[in-house]
Amino acid sequence: MILVDWQILDRIQRGFIRIEPFDPGLVQPNSLDIRLGNHFVWYERGDQVIDPFQQDTIHSGISETSTESIVLEPGQFMLAETHEVIGLPDNIVASIEGKSSIARLGIELHQTGGWIDAGFRGSITLEMCNVNQRPVRMYAGMPIGQLVFYSTERALLPYDRKKDAKYMNQRQATLSKYHRNLQDF
Numbered sequence: 001m002i003l004v005d006w007q008i009l010d011r012i013q014r015g016f017i018r019i020e021p022f023d024p025g026l027v028q029p030n031s032l033d034i035r036l037g038n039h040f041v042w043y044e045r046g047d048q049v050i051d052p053f054q055q056d057t058i059h060s061g062i063s064e065t066s067t068e069s070i071v072l073e074p075g076q077f078m079l080a081e082t083h084e085v086i087g088l089p090d091n092i093v094a095s096i097e098g099k100s101s102i103a104r105l106g107i108e109l110h111q112t113g114g115w116i117d118a119g120f121r122g123s124i125t126l127e128m129c130n131v132n133q134r135p136v137r138m139y140a141g142m143p144i145g146q147l148v149f150y151s152t153e154r155a156l157l158p159y160d161r162k163k164d165a166k167y168m169n170q171r172q173a174t175l176s177k178y179h180r181n182l183q184d185f
Contacts, residue, residue, distance in 0.1 A: 018087030037081035106132025119158025
């Protein structure tokens, strides 16, 4: 079941869903707007292959900055953080969706990583891409996406109890930690 505005407010007020900082004005009929943070990470153009099992290739050739605005060039991929830090209980999951006004500028908010497991805590790393033909300026603090919350049965092993929860309590835009997975194929 998708939570509606009064249910979202109720779960936040009772401490089941944690949002910091929380602005009640960001609650929408079926979602909660989230804002862009000020930390950005991107890969510089180059020929070095990124191997998901090799941490050194994941962490090489990157640039990062903390700034109040940044220009996303056409075709550019960039990781960004959300301003809000969230915490979910063991019976609520969330998905992150782009705001249509931002999408109409050509900005994709997430590539495929838009699911947030029950038990997750931390800021959300956005996987932004500009598919427009023109550069687009993005501002820290601007509403950029929305969280849709789903009520579920209680998870047997929520994210915060998994021993391999690679992104638990993350802050800032976080690079892939795929290299922590076992290569068993």
